[in-house]
Amino acid sequence: MKKQFTIILLMIAFVANAxxxxNRFFYELTFKPKKDSAKTEKVMTILDITKDKSLYRDYTMVAQDSIVKVAVEEMQKSGVFKDMSKMITMPKFAFKIEKEYPGMKETYLDRISSGFTPVQIGYNEEPNFNWKISPEKEKIGDYDTQKATTEYGGRQWTAWFSTNIPFQDGPYKFKGLPGLIVKIEDKDKNYSWVLKGNKKIENFEELSYAEKISPGGGGKLTIVPREKFEKTMAQYKKDPFATMRPMLTKEIMDRKMPGSEMTVGEMIKKQEKMTRDFYDANNNPIEVSGPYRVEY
Known part of the structure; x- marks a missing residue:
């Protein structure tokens, strides 16, 4: 009996520590940041698929995990503030999209600052992609694909999927085809995702190192109706530091950052300008219309 009990405990420990x-799929995204310009940019995004769900996000911060970790550890040891904006490339897209398996219910997540603490705000959605599958086939890279079209978010989309990759998933919110989406783009090529490769991640972690060291693992998550989400994000993009400003007394603003000649006020002013410039330079959203769409 004692031996059986020990075996059960070992099994529980094994499951707990498993x-x-x-499966990580790398999608190169080519997009037009500004709606009144033909200029395009490229960024690598990832779709991580586990047995329970998938997670789509910008790969930029995940790819810099080791750089961020070294920089943070150096600051902790020296006690000297280091402006990480000079060494870290910030992501073009801060949002994440989770799809639960097998039901494929979606959760859209984004981050904003509330006072001195980052928070995550999101909404649940079950978008209906009315796919029209065509008999047309095409070889894209190493993948044999088939064509499908749909309309979503005010854009017309053409997708190419592969039945050889048995996931009814794809980049961003796209899903529901009988195989993984290898390529998808809108009619005017504002956004175009192409699958560039994949690999197995044995010790998968959802949070990047930067998120893990942030308060609450990147911020407390609040799920709200999409209408409220859109209004909240619109207000945030107009004034990113609105909730923080009442807490910033002159005494706080005049303090020097540890080991730096830069004051708290100067640092916040710099961050505010960077945030405003970012949103001004990225005003061509993936979804241009919808029942809750708010112009930022």
Missing amino acids: QISA
Whole structure:
């Protein structure tokens, strides 16, 4: 009996410590940041698929995990503030999209600052992609694909999917085809995702190092109706530091950052300008219309 009890405890410990594995698919996204310009940019995005769900996000911060970790550890040891904006490339897209398996219910997440603490705000959605599958086929890279079209978010989309990759998933919110989406773009090529490769992640972690060291693992998550989400994000983009400003007394603003000649006020002013410039330079959203769409 004692031996059986020990075996049960070992089994429980094994399950508790079992590492989650994921299939990571790399999508190169070519997009037009500004709606009145033909200029395009490129960024690598990832779709991580586990047995329970998928997670789509910008790969930029995940790819810099080791750089961020070294910089943070150096600051902790020296006690000297270091402006990480000079060494870290910030992501073009801060949002994440989770799809639960097998039901494929979606959660859209984004981050904003509330006072001195980052928070995550999101909404649940079950978008209906009315796919029209065509008999047309095409070889894209190493993948044999088939064509499908749909309309979503005010844009007309053409997708190419592969039945050889048995996931009814894809980048961004796209899903529901009988195979993984290998390529998808809108009619005017504002946004175009192309699958560039994949690999197995044995010890998969959802949070990047930067998120893990942030208060609450990147911020407390609040799920709200999409209408409220859109209005909240619109207000935030107009004035990113609105909730923080009442807390910033002159005494706080005049303090020097540890080991730096830069004051708290100067740092916040710099961050505010960077945030405003970012949103001004990225005013061509993936979804241009919808029942809750708010112009930022």
